[in-house]
Amino acid sequence: MIEKEDVNHCVATILAIGTATPEEFVLQSEYPDFFFRITESENLVELKEKFKRICDKSGIQKRHLHLTESILAGNPELCKDSSETSSLLARQSIANAEVAALGARAAKKALQEGGHSAAEITHLIVATSNGIRMPGPDLAIAKILGLRHDVRRLMLNQVGCYAGGTALRIAKEMAESGGISTRVLIVCSEVGAFTFRPPNEKHPDRLVGSAIVGDGAASLVVGCRDPKLNSSPGQLLELHWAGQFFVPDSEDDLTATLSEQGLIYFLSKHVPALISSSVCELLPSALAASSKTRDLAPNDLFWAIHPGGRAILDQIETKLGLRSDKLRVTRETLASYGNMSSPTVLFVLEEIVRQSSRSGEWGVLLSFGPGLTIEIQLLRRC
Numbered sequence: 001m002i003e004k005e006d007v008n009h010c011v012a013t014i015l016a017i018g019t020a021t022p023e024e025f026v027l028q029s030e031y032p033d034f035f036f037r038i039t040e041s042e043n044l045v046e047l048k049e050k051f052k053r054i055c056d057k058s059g060i061q062k063r064h065l066h067l068t069e070s071i072l073a074g075n076p077e078l079c080k081d082s083s084e085t086s087s088l089l090a091r092q093s094i095a096n097a098e099v100a101a102l103g104a105r106a107a108k109k110a111l112q113e114g115g116h117s118a119a120e121i122t123h124l125i126v127a128t129s130n131g132i133r134m135p136g137p138d139l140a141i142a143k144i145l146g147l148r149h150d151v152r153r154l155m156l157n158q159v160g161c162y163a164g165g166t167a168l169r170i171a172k173e174m175a176e177s178g179g180i181s182t183r184v185l186i187v188c189s190e191v192g193a194f195t196f197r198p199p200n201e202k203h204p205d206r207l208v209g210s211a212i213v214g215d216g217a218a219s220l221v222v223g224c225r226d227p228k229l230n231s232s233p234g235q236l237l238e239l240h241w242a243g244q245f246f247v248p249d250s251e252d253d254l255t256a257t258l259s260e261q262g263l264i265y266f267l268s269k270h271v272p273a274l275i276s277s278s279v280c281e282l283l284p285s286a287l288a289a290s291s292k293t294r295d296l297a298p299n300d301l302f303w304a305i306h307p308g309g310r311a312i313l314d315q316i317e318t319k320l321g322l323r324s325d326k327l328r329v330t331r332e333t334l335a336s337y338g339n340m341s342s343p344t345v346l347f348v349l350e351e352i353v354r355q356s357s358r359s360g361e362w363g364v365l366l367s368f369g370p371g372l373t374i375e376i377q378l379l380r381r382c
């Protein structure tokens with residue numbers, strides 16, 4: 001598990017980050033009224049009160065959502081919860097258009113911010129849990145951006161919320177094995193076309209998903225730094241170590257199953273406790289990867305955590321004994337965007353880079369999702 005440090009080994013480095021969201025957003029305080037009205041569920045009075053309690057405790061103030069009232073009106077099957085109504089094709093049709101379009105907007109910002117041309121990109125990794133189509137949004141994004149015909153594409157379908165961390169881990173391996181001219185473009189893009197559904201009294205856990213998901217896309221350019229050269233201004237964060245783990249016997253605690261009614265999530269109440277306990281166990285493996293981090297304490301690090309839910313952040317903070325400022329950027333991302341699945345943790349990273357003067361040289365990125373699977377990475381500011 002522990003990798004040997006090698007001074008001659010080139011270091012994978014994040015060179016640029018760009019993000020994008022749909023223009024439209026909803027205020028969390030107004031969402032219960034909208035959600036129960038648009039799904040014609042106003043008769044479920046107690047369920048609506050429960051939904052309001054979940055929204056109030058979510059730590060979210062607003063979320064950007066592609067599915068506006070007019071889009072839902074044009075796709076009424078998304079607002080029905082009957083096994084006799086299939087909404088799969090309507091959902092896929094929205095995803096076909098929007099996942100690539102939103103992802104390409106984020107990617108254009110990343111390329112522009114880092115001063116990279118489309119021709120420089122040697123590898124493309126695209127992640128989404130919104131839809132399955134061949135060819136996928138990776139090809140559509142390559143075409144929109146004008147990437148080279150020999151760009152090496154990898155599509156991460158249905159990985160869930162940890163896909164931002166997975167993409168970063170694979171990009172690190174590609175960059176370090178490909179050498180200093182390798183440029184990996186990561187695009188994580190989600191529009192909740194597959195997860196929107198009406199409230200259902202038999203499935204209270206689905207209310208949690210309806211109360212926290214948002215839409216967004218994030219894109220990163222990852223390259224390699226020659227270890228003999230110092231960092232230069234275009235380099236943001238070095239990726240020193242990346243690992244993936246599953247939490248034993250937790251495969252039924254967070255699941256997503258494709259059906260005629262889209263992707264149906266199940267979230268058990270144990271998710272916050274399982275993830276937070278596992279993070280405490282895994283942290284020493286990440287810190288042991290470098291002699292410079294081996295003796296660091298959690299409060300010596302900066303933290304970029306997938307803001308999957310407020311309770312998960314609370315429990316990680318308590319169990320690791322983190323000062324409240326350590327998760328400030330993560331909580332602000334949750335408040336402004338909700339849980340956008342795969343790109344969310346990359347939004348956190350973008351803000352951490354923007355606030356570069358604060359909070360330490362070394363940091364940890366955490367993302368998690370079905371499995372339960374945890375991606376953990378050791379980062380260093382350039």
Ligand SMILES: CC(=O)CC(=O)SCCNC(=O)CCNC(=O)[C@H](O)C(C)(C)COP(=O)(O)OP(=O)(O)OC[C@H]1O[C@@H](n2cnc3c(N)ncnc32)[C@H](O)[C@@H]1OP(=O)(O)O
Pocket residue numbers: 050053054057058059159160161162204205206208254267268269270271272307308309310311312339341368369370
């Ligand atoms: C998609 C991916 O791949 C990865 C992901 O990110 S998946 C998302 C992971 N996120 C989660 O699992 C959510 C974690 N949970 C939370 O953040 C919080 O529990 C919350 C914001 C939902 C609620 O806040 P809280 O402090 O726990 O408030 P609490 O009063 O205990 O719960 C509010 C209500 O929600 C209900 N609730 C909370 N979690 C629930 C669950 N998983 N299933 C069913 N009901 C749930 C509670 O029973 C309670 O109901 P009542 O008010 O009727 O008693």
